Amino acid sequence: MEIGLALALGGVAIAVLFAGMGSAWGIAIAGEAAAGVLTEDPEKFGKLLVMMALPGTQGFYGFLGGFYIMMKVGFLTGATSIGPMTGLQLLFAALPVGIVGCISGIFQGKAAAASIYLIAKRPDETGKAIIIPAMVETYAVLGLLATILMVTGVKI
Amino acid sequence: MSIVAMQKVQLVALAEDQAEIIKLLQESEIIEITDSSSGDNKLTTAASVETQLAEIKSAVDFLTSLESVKKSFIESFLPAKEEIGEAELMAACHGFECQATLKKCEDIEDHLNNLKNLKTQIQGEKDRLIPFEKLNVPINLIAPSLKTVIILGKIKTKQLAGFSEQLAKLSPASDIQAVSQAKEETYLVIAYLAKDKTKSQDFLSQSAFEAIALPESVRTPKQELAHLKNVLKKTETDLAETMKSAKELGRQLNKLKYMYDLLLEEKQQSDIRQKFGATSRTFIIEGWIKKADLTKTKNQLTKATSAFLLLEIEPNENEKPPVALTNPKALAPFEVITQLYGSPSYNEFDPSILLSFFFIFFFGLCLGDFVYGLVLTVFSLYLMKRYKLPVGGQKLFTLLAVGGLVAAVVGVLTGSYLGFTPAELPATALLSSLQIIDPVKDPLTMLAFSLALGVVQILFGLFIHLALLVKSKNYVSAILDDGLWIFWLSSLVFLAVASALSSPLAGLAGKLSLFGGIALFLTQGRSEPTLLKKGISGLLSLYKVSGYLGDTLSYSRLLALGMSTTIIGAVINILANMVKGTPGIGVALMVLILIIGHLFNLILGVLGAFIHSVRLQLVEFFGKFYEGGGQQFRPFKRMAEYTVLK
Numbered sequence: 001m002e003i004g005l006a007l008a009l010g011g012v013a014i015a016v017l018f019a020g021m022g023s024a025w026g027i028a029i030a031g032e033a034a035a036g037v038l039t040e041d042p043e044k045f046g047k048l049l050v051m052m053a054l055p056g057t058q059g060f061y062g063f064l065g066g067f068y069i070m071m072k073v074g075f076l077t078g079a080t081s082i083g084p085m086t087g088l089q090l091l092f093a094a095l096p097v098g099i100v101g102c103i104s105g106i107f108q109g110k111a112a113a114a115s116i117y118l119i120a121k122r123p124d125e126t127g128k129a130i131i132i133p134a135m136v137e138t139y140a141v142l143g144l145l146a147t148i149l150m151v152t153g154v155k156i
Numbered sequence: 157m158s159i160v161a162m163q164k165v166q167l168v169a170l171a172e173d174q175a176e177i178i179k180l181l182q183e184s185e186i187i188e189i190t191d192s193s194s195g196d197n198k199l200t201t202a203a204s205v206e207t208q209l210a211e212i213k214s215a216v217d218f219l220t221s222l223e224s225v226k227k228s229f230i231e232s233f234l235p236a237k238e239e240i241g242e243a244e245l246m247a248a249c250h251g252f253e254c255q256a257t258l259k260k261c262e263d264i265e266d267h268l269n270n271l272k273n274l275k276t277q278i279q280g281e282k283d284r285l286i287p288f289e290k291l292n293v294p295i296n297l298i299a300p301s302l303k304t305v306i307i308l309g310k311i312k313t314k315q316l317a318g319f320s321e322q323l324a325k326l327s328p329a330s331d332i333q334a335v336s337q338a339k340e341e342t343y344l345v346i347a348y349l350a351k352d353k354t355k356s357q358d359f360l361s362q363s364a365f366e367a368i369a370l371p372e373s374v375r376t377p378k379q380e381l382a383h384l385k386n387v388l389k390k391t392e393t394d395l396a397e398t399m400k401s402a403k404e405l406g407r408q409l410n411k412l413k414y415m416y417d418l419l420l421e422e423k424q425q426s427d428i429r430q431k432f433g434a435t436s437r438t439f440i441i442e443g444w445i446k447k448a449d450l451t452k453t454k455n456q457l458t459k460a461t462s463a464f465l466l467l468e469i470e471p472n473e474n475e476k477p478p479v480a481l482t483n484p485k486a487l488a489p490f491e492v493i494t495q496l497y498g499s500p501s502y503n504e505f506d507p508s509i510l511l512s513f514f515f516i517f518f519f520g521l522c523l524g525d526f527v528y529g530l531v532l533t534v535f536s537l538y539l540m541k542r543y544k545l546p547v548g549g550q551k552l553f554t555l556l557a558v559g560g561l562v563a564a565v566v567g568v569l570t571g572s573y574l575g576f577t578p579a580e581l582p583a584t585a586l587l588s589s590l591q592i593i594d595p596v597k598d599p600l601t602m603l604a605f606s607l608a609l610g611v612v613q614i615l616f617g618l619f620i621h622l623a624l625l626v627k628s629k630n631y632v633s634a635i636l637d638d639g640l641w642i643f644w645l646s647s648l649v650f651l652a653v654a655s656a657l658s659s660p661l662a663g664l665a666g667k668l669s670l671f672g673g674i675a676l677f678l679t680q681g682r683s684e685p686t687l688l689k690k691g692i693s694g695l696l697s698l699y700k701v702s703g704y705l706g707d708t709l710s711y712s713r714l715l716a717l718g719m720s721t722t723i724i725g726a727v728i729n730i731l732a733n734m735v736k737g738t739p740g741i742g743v744a745l746m747v748l749i750l751i752i753g754h755l756f757n758l759i760l761g762v763l764g765a766f767i768h769s770v771r772l773q774l775v776e777f778f779g780k781f782y783e784g785g786g787q788q789f790r791p792f793k794r795m796a797e798y799t800v801l802k
Contacts, residue, residue: 152599
């Protein structure tokens with residue numbers, strides 16, 4: 001029955017891996033923009049740091065999804081053995097948070113970079129600038145939610 | 157509801173009182189001045205003021221960069237302004253030799269830069285000389301003569317043999333001497349006959365050999381090195397001394413800052429003059445004040461002069477009054493969220509109160525941890541007490557402080573204490589009895605609750621729209637649009653709930669929703685001209701239900717965000733527990749992971765909770781009824797960079 005556990009761990013890996021990559025990529029895009037703005041105006045560091053952190057949530061959602069699967073199969077507390085089909089179900093359950101997290105992370109990074117330029121020109125509008133990338137994040141939240149609901153529904 | 161009534165006014169006073177009146181208006185922050193100048197007699201702010209401001213700014217930046225006190229982490233986000241009385245500020249600036257200080261500052265900065273450059277240069281020369289220290293010949297003698305060429309340089313040691321061989325082949329009378337050897341490189345003196353110059357030079361430039369030019373000097377490399385060492389030492393002492401005098405100058409930093417703010421204030425005053433109209437003896441200010449402030453304004457002006465006229469005038473045809481919001485003190489912080497979307501227009505209403513409950517509750521649900529909530533509240537209160545925040549910041553942190561309390565309550569109800577569940581804590585029995593739901597174990601119930609909140613807020617939004625239509629006496633739209641939609645959506649929710657619980661009421665709910673759907677189909681196309689078009693557009697309008705469905709699902713983020721804070725907190729605890737067993741540093745490592753991890757999770761959680769709760773208000777809630785688009789009221793007031801007047 002080890003194959004079941006392996007598949008479940010594959011799911012954990014997908015969730016953490018892809019969502020993490022998306023966040024890393026997105027933060028890099030936002031970071032490049034922020035570094036450019038900082039050369040002109042280092043005082044904006046605080047505001048820009050927030051903008052750079054925004055695409056970082058996907059990585060956490062992925063980690064969260066992965067961890068939820070690990071808890072489900074009791075991996076950290078001495079794994080229970082699970083059937084191959086159950087493992088496969090958990091693997092599929094990991095896809096939404098992993099893949100949506102990856103792509104939304106990258107695109108949220110782009111939106112954050114655009115908002116960073118907005119802050120560079122109009123620092124008063126920081127509030128609005130923060131909301132814009134957050135619109136992208138909605139779908140990562142939905143992905144996480146789908147994963148959590150699917151994992152909860154899987155019977156072990 | 158709570159938009160302040162505005163009055164456009166015209167103030168006419170004598171030109172000789174102008175300065176005093178401007179000062180008074182600036183202090184009382186009472187009027188937003190509009191442009192009433194004729195446009196042809198524009199006074200421009202003296203360019204010298206701008207230059208002076210820039211000069212002081214650069215001096216302040218320079219002196220600040222030398223200050224050894226590092227800013228605290230918080231201050232790098234919230235630059236603290238110094239509180240000072242006006243008299244004190246004036247006294248400090250009076251007799252302060254600004255120009256002299258600026259000059260001195262500039263000199264010191266130049267001198268420092270020169271010395272730093274010199275130091276780098278000497279360092280470079282030293283580095284080039286050291287490998288050739290053994291050459292016991294004055295440097296100026298190591299030079300090409302009529303018959304021979306001498307070149308110094310270096311080459312990778314492993315390429316040396318091949319290099320010598322090739323050079324010997326090319327120019328038989330050449331000579332290569334290795335002077336010294338560093339890690340992978342050998343330093344060479346190469347001599348060849350002047351007649352072989354061209355081909356040798358070609359060969360050298362193509363080979364891996366790298367020529368080195370020594371600084372010009374009549375001394376031998378060793379003597380030159382000793383000499384450079386002396387110069388370097390002198391430069392360093394000089395540098396230290398200049399730094400010392402720069403630091404001494406740093407004591408003037410405060411005065412420079414005061415001076416800057418004072419000049420800035422003057423600049424604002426002269427800038428605002430450009431908006432004034434004028435006759436030969438009088439000047440005219442037009443602008444907006446709050447209606448309630450009319451008498452206050454008159455009283456204030458009387459302090460300066462009795463020769464003035466304050467007239468209430470009609471605004472121009474296309475001119476819209478600026479918008480100031482007023483709310484009871486407890487609810488005023490929620491204006492921040494309305495302002496994020498944009499001020500309401502003057503004849504709309506202020507939705508801050510309507511969203512307050514939803515926002516703060518959603519924030520609490522998203523953060524949802526007892527300890528995080530308390531920490532956030534305490535931290536926000538501390539910040540507000542410790543730093544003099546601008547009004548906006550004050551409101552924001554009030555929101556966070558209250559939100560933290562709600563999050564703490566939610567944390568108790570959902571059993572989340574720094575990521576620990578009641579079962580893992582002492583007083584389990586008590587804490588468990590307070591817990592009403594565990595979202596981690598039972599996410600479906602929590603999801604249903606989140607969506608239910610969404611349904612409530614969306615229907616509430618539609619009700620507000622209905623109320624607005626009724627107020628504007630548009631009864632037909634109120635009943636046929638909002639009324640029917642509210643009815644249909646409620647019946648659909650009723651149907652969904654009833655069938656989910658397989659309740660016998662499902663049949664009734666089904667009939668109600670069928671009725672609602674048909675009613676909408678019959679009424680939504682009423683503005684179309686032909687019967688066919690009425691039917692089609694009535695049918696299409698039902699499709700709007702997918703929009704409402706999407707809006708409702710959007711509230712599922714309340715569950716997801718709340719869970720993520722709790723679970724990540726729990727993961728941090730598990731990780732910390734894992735490293736506890738590490739021999740020697742186990743406990744220290746555990747504490748480190750706990751502190752950094754939870755701090756990180758807290759910041760991320762607060763950021764997410766705030767952004768997403770705001771979003772639900774701006775997109776899902778405001779979308780139903782709110783338009784916005786007003787200009788915020790911005791009274792003429794003192795804007796300073798470094799100081800706040802007491």
